[in-house]
Amino acid sequence: MDTEDSSVTCSVVLEWLNELGSTVRKINHRTATLRLVRNIEREIFVEVRPEKNNQIIKLAIKGISVFNKFMAQGKASIKFQQNKCTLFLSNAPSAKLIGFLKTIFIKMTGHVPQSKGNCKNKFALKSLEGIQEISPATSTEVNRAKEKALAVSRATVTTPSPSSVRKRKFLEENGVKIPTAKKLYENPLVGEMTEEQKEVLKAVQCGRNVFFTGSAGTGKSYLLKKIISILPPDVTVATASTGVAACHIGGITLHQFAGIGLGSAVLERCYQLASRPSIASIWRRTKHLVIDEISMVDGEFFDKIEAVARHIRRNDKPFGGIQLILCGDFFQLPPIAKVNDQINYCFKSESWKKCVHFNYELKIVHRQSDPEFVKILNSIRIGRVTEDITNKLKATANQKIERNGILATRLCSHIKEADEINNFQLDELKGEVKEYNAHDSDESMMKTLDQQITVPSRLILKIGAQVMLLKNININKGLVNGARGVVTKFVDGMPSVLFRSGTNYLVKAEKWSVKLSTNAIVYRKQLPLKLAWAFSIHKSQGLTLDCVEMCLSRVFDAGQSYVALSRAQSLDSLRVIDFNEQQVWVNTDVLQFYKNFRRNRHEVEIIPLGKKLKIEKKNNYLTRS
Template sequence: MEADGCYLSCTAVAEWTNAQGLTTRKVSYRSAQLRLIRNNLRQMLIEIRADKANTTIKLVLKGINVLNRFMSEGKSTIKFAEERCTLFLSNAPAAQLITFLKTIFVKMTGQPEGGKQKSKNPLREQLLSNGKLGGIQDISPATNAELDLAKEKALLVAASRKTVTTPSPSTIRKRKLTDSNTPKVPIAKKLYANPTAVPLTDEQKTVLEAVLRGKNIFFTGSAGTGKSFLLKRIISELPPDATTATASTGVAACHIGGITLHQFSGIGLGTGTIERCCQMASKPACATVWRRTKYLIIDEISMVDGEYFEKIEAVARHVRKNDRPFGGIQLILCGDFFQLPPVNKMSETKKFCFQSKAWEKCVHLNFELQIVHRQKDPKFIKILNSLRIGRITDEITTMLKSTSSQKIEKNGILATRLCSHVNEANDINESQLANLKGTPKTYVANDSDPGMTKTLDQQLPVPGKLTLKVGAQVMLLKNINISNGLVNGARGVVVRFEDETPVIQFRSGEIYHATFEKWSVRTTSGNVIRRKQIPLKLAWAFSIHKSQGLTLDCVEMSLAKVFDAGQAYVALSRAQSLDSLRVLDFSGRQVWANTSVLEFYRNFRRHLHDIEFIPLGKKSQEK
């Protein structure tokens, strides 16, 4: 019902002021339901109803000003000029809020000029709307015609804002469009470029629906099946104040706008006993975060050690004083156990999360995404799916060996070398940069909190200090212009400097004048720290671990030194296609899958059908 954009669940505060700006009335609803309605005069209203109260507020959407700068964080403000009322919205699921604001914008700009249809008998309709017959009706979802009209008007207003002459037809048109009935939304750039509007596949919708039904879930899939994309969408559908997004690594956490699991848990590396971990997590600041969390997201779950998972599950029950699994927190777990395994610096043995006692009692439903989005070549996808489970055939070996001699360089961009060890990649980048002639240019990041620089270095892909020369091979670290191919992972080369700014030519031929971009990291206390830096990194070489989650358009590798199950698969699956890949000295011995993981996925797939059709309660009883 909420999906049509006419409903919103959030925290709402309505504040009325007098002509002098002094507050005359204030109403706060910690948990409110908003819906768009229309009366018999065809006026559109927002109805605000508290979850635990019978009181209702109705505000006419006329002469409003919508502030949507922070809507991606679940916050927005709507000012009703005529009623001298300001409505503050917060803790709204971002996707729901964006759709709600977009519906207001579309419905109001998509109306005939004048904002409402003329009535044959306005007095009669006024009486009906105020009488016992009510006359209130829900707003219908936005139609394609309304969407097209709203977009057309948005473009006209955007064009009119560019003029510097007065008066002119465009500015006159602008006044008409921003009359008392049209929302003064900063024109729909954010609303129409809304990332949550990208349609989900049927399999992705199934996972999202399970989350919204309150189930603890684990979803997996091979590399490139859109796991991170779906995870971001899930986060946008949940209330921000009660949702904690985490990941096993800093880079993965940054990718979904979260923090590391170690930061959130408050138990460090978890080397102490369960009793000691519970003591550490019971400190006021940490305990507050644990208690307010209703939804816990863990990305890259494959790299979380099983013993650590058991400890934080026990900590959750202890700190929240709740004996239900994970203290009653809803879990959303994501990852691929065929990729990089757990890192446990205190022990040589690796224990996967699914091998822990906590896993079986905490995870209700399992899902596997099947559709690959990163690679488009069915032949390459088939190869990668075989490599994922450690299956090597003579045909696969022949095909991968044949890439060793192919030329994948283009427009001066060399192939990025993927290395099995971080130090090896760093050494290659530093030596190649030193070999270039010319004057180096160094760019130092601007951090909002200099005391948190070390944390930012650990969690962000962008370096605190970046040194470049003409000819330096670089990788773009942020989506700048998707339609032009300027995306995270795109490969380029520095061709010159203009006014101290590096100019990059990418493999596609696109030229980019690099400017400082912003990254944000949320701390456990909820504060946000930011870094501004040129969105580039040296890219002669990358470690396989650091490449996880990236899509590379020009990559080569030697897999002779791989030391973990899944490492070769992760490296090979970074490539977009066989044509953009060069594998040196390939051998079937470099590819293998962990036997415990293979067994887990066999059982996992065997039960997928049962999980889909047998109600959870019934299945639990049969056990």
């Protein structure tokens, strides 16, 4: 566990109530650090230490209740029953907040002995002498807390939210009431990071403008989510070049954020569009801007939003002083270009040279475990197709990759072709038709939801329908985003699906959320399924498919063949029909960019200074800090 899980820095409001429930005292700190400490009597306290004054407050963790529903948005509240005080936390890095609440949960339910004294002991509350910071939770404590959580029954409690009473699971031990929701003590972003991922994360924490790249399956999206989770939500905007990619990282499209439409207008008009109060306020409060799938951002558009940033923020620094975190692979799908127009990659823009100085490449592949297949994909990524590679890919044409009645998903170069195949195959099936309509929190946002999430607003199924799971349900059982299955029956109107892993799953509705530029969130509730006889290459970006076939004769973009092939888990789960080496090519500008990129990375020097590392700049490429 992170050694800093016993503290979190965020905005804090402390509110004390009297017996009648009226506010008698209220303190608001824009920035404060919360630490878990214990006194010599082993009692645990939350210490609130403001950034701008020495008014330290300690609250004993006894009889507390935690409201953690919005942890992913960096918000939570802790109600101290004995003190009649509630802590409202906001703008907290989500990973830090989850770690902090998890430590409270574990320390109070799996480790803390019975208190020996009064929680209002003057020494415990006021004296700094004898106060000791809580140590990180150990794996033994984590497992013990999980076991106790499984044994807890339901209880009804009033949460600290202003106007709602909700029924939730709570764990009560040693006077502590904490929701036992799985997410309280299991952070989905917790996992062993590689050294190369840690290097990027450290550069971001140091406030550097970074671009990190890597081949398909090297954990770029995982790292990006990790980065977003350590940044303050209120001043961080996560964006992506496409709606699906934006939804994947819990953000909005770059065009939504920028507020200048497609960016085709002259610069003065772009200034006017971005000066609208609702757009300008977002530009001004942003300190960290994340852009995923940067390979699909047009260079001219990038130049314009950089100029807009300086203009709106009245700051002449590159990008108006906003920290940039850029992620993507230029060997994959390029920006959309008009017919006969040259592709204008982002790295060719003037702004790229001014803004992006820290460059990293992730090289450890996690999606495919077969070294031979990884080697093939790395060669195809750079447009190199040997006779041996051609023969191995052609040999897959005769492979039988179907299992348990699950057919291979056909990857198509055009979205229309994929839709036609799915509709035709569904019509061919006999039997009862089941229709499932999504429930959207705002029906006027249906078009936006359709563009930004893969789950359809209207889903029609029959027994025998080939489907794809669109959400991670149970990783251990193979119920992951991209898993292939077939509908075997309907139970109480809901589809039962047999997946390729052999798991049967009675599918239930799940919820997706899309963040708008106004920070409002709209939801869609729908079955996490999509017809999967066919899928477009563009829509498959980011997916891992366990049973896939393709014919690449109609590919029209550089990198499109590589994106399609790299969706497969292995050569054994892949079928390529009529492969031809002419179907694989790479833009020469991209090859030159990566050639320069790698050469300059080798020229970087790391000079140790005591326990720290000094960052040396050379040819606009910098080392880790």
